[in-house]
Amino acid sequence: MKAVEVREVVKIYGRGFRALDGVSLDVEEGSIHALLGPNGAGKTTLIRIITTQLNPNKGSVKVFGYDTVKDSSRVRKLIGYVPQEVSLWGDLSGYENMLLYARIYGVPKDVRSKRIEELIDFMELSEAADKLVRNYSGGMIRRLEIAIALMTRPRLLVLDEPTIGLDPRARSLVWSKISEFRRESEITVFFATHYMDEADKYADSISLLNQGNVVAQGTPNDLKNLVGGDKVSIVFKGSADKVAEIVSTIPGVLATDVKDDYLELTISDIATTLPLVIEKLYGNGLAIREFKVREVSLDEVFIKLTGRRISDELGRIRDVMSMRRMISRGR
Numbered sequence: 466m467k468a469v470e471v472r473e474v475v476k477i478y479g480r481g482f483r484a485l486d487g488v489s490l491d492v493e494e495g496s497i498h499a500l501l502g503p504n505g506a507g508k509t510t511l512i513r514i515i516t517t518q519l520n521p522n523k524g525s526v527k528v529f530g531y532d533t534v535k536d537s538s539r540v541r542k543l544i545g546y547v548p549q550e551v552s553l554w555g556d557l558s559g560y561e562n563m564l565l566y567a568r569i570y571g572v573p574k575d576v577r578s579k580r581i582e583e584l585i586d587f588m589e590l591s592e593a594a595d596k597l598v599r600n601y602s603g604g605m606i607r608r609l610e611i612a613i614a615l616m617t618r619p620r621l622l623v624l625d626e627p628t629i630g631l632d633p634r635a636r637s638l639v640w641s642k643i644s645e646f647r648r649e650s651e652i653t654v655f656f657a658t659h660y661m662d663e664a665d666k667y668a669d670s671i672s673l674l675n676q677g678n679v680v681a682q683g684t685p686n687d688l689k690n691l692v693g694g695d696k697v698s699i700v701f702k703g704s705a706d707k708v709a710e711i712v713s714t715i716p717g718v719l720a721t722d723v724k725d726d727y728l729e730l731t732i733s734d735i736a737t738t739l740p741l742v743i744e745k746l747y748g749n750g751l752a753i754r755e756f757k758v759r760e761v762s763l764d765e766v767f768i769k770l771t772g773r774r775i776s777d778e779l780g781r782i783r784d785v786m787s788m789r790r791m792i793s794r795g796r
């Protein structure tokens with residue numbers, strides 16, 4: 466069964482700005498799907514359509530078979546949602562925030578406190594539960610928001626930039642919690658991000674979004690193969706011509722480039738091809754002196770397809786600043 470089916474969705478803002486220009490994608494039940502793209506690509510717009518906050522101008526979205534326009538209340542019951550902006554009250558404690566949302570979402574009274582306790586514990590927030598959210602770190606805020614989104618036992622968890630502005634440790638804790646929850650509950654996860662490393666590491670499948678269009682779709686490896694595979698550079702001892710001849714016959718070697726004592730290979734899959742390369746070189750009496758492996762990044766894929774970068778370091782710093790501002794506003 467498909468958890469999400471997006472078909473030819475167009476969203477027009479104002480007098481004709483096409484924020485989404487015919488987007489289609491599928492998310493398999495139980496998988497983690499990343500919507501990856503730079504700022505302004507249309508990620509939040511699509512997430513708002515999936516979560517029934519906005520209607521598309523054209524096309525349709527189904528969540529577990531229910532149409533987000535015609536069956537919006539059914540769809541809402543299936544979804545847990547964490548928006549891009551911080552959605553908590555800073556002047557309430559973590560526990561009080563959960564209680565308030567439990568009432569808003571209609572979590573049955575008899576299970577309310579048990580579920581809250583369980584989720585607070587699961588998200589490693591027990592010690593902080595009675596402190597004001599205003600004093601939480603960015604990572605704690607995100608974990609609390611995810612706990613809140615899970616209170617209604619959704620089949621689909623939708624996260625809009627779940628780790629924006631967090632430091633690496635906080636990001637990996639957020640993700641280990643999401644992954645752990647998914648393993649235990651078979652929930653489907655749909656998340657938007659402009660951090661390609663995160664999509665690469667945690668998503669089963671990715672839709673690359675650029676200016677309202679899906680430019681590529683598939684597993685992280687499918688996407689990387691679009692730019693021709695991983696690179697290996699080897700500094701060796703021996704004759705260049707001989708090396709070129711030897712490696713060019715190895716299956717999985719897509720391209721070779723030999724200069725003096727330096728060899729650069731493009732290979733389809735490090736795990737299967739690299740051992741063959743090493744075996745052949747040694748087998749022919751060529752000693753390896755230096756060795757480097759460089760995996761293709763999704764950024765390279767994006768650049769090849771669009772001519773633009775997804776994100777940069779400066780962007781990360783800006784994200785951190787805006788996260789801090791959100792927290793200090795103490796909503």
Ligand SMILES: Nc1ncnc2c1ncn2[C@@H]1O[C@H](COP(=O)(O)OP(=O)(O)O)[C@@H](O)[C@H]1O
Binds near residue numbers: 478479482510
């Ligand atoms: N309510 C709106 N009215 C007009 N333009 C909007 C509105 N919301 C978003 N946009 C524009 O639509 C584009 C996509 O925005 P958004 O979906 O927020 O992208 P992302 O989440 O990928 O950064 C951007 O150019 C943004 O400025």
Ligand SMILES: [Mg+2]
Binds near residue numbers: 509510
């Ligand atoms: Mg956004």
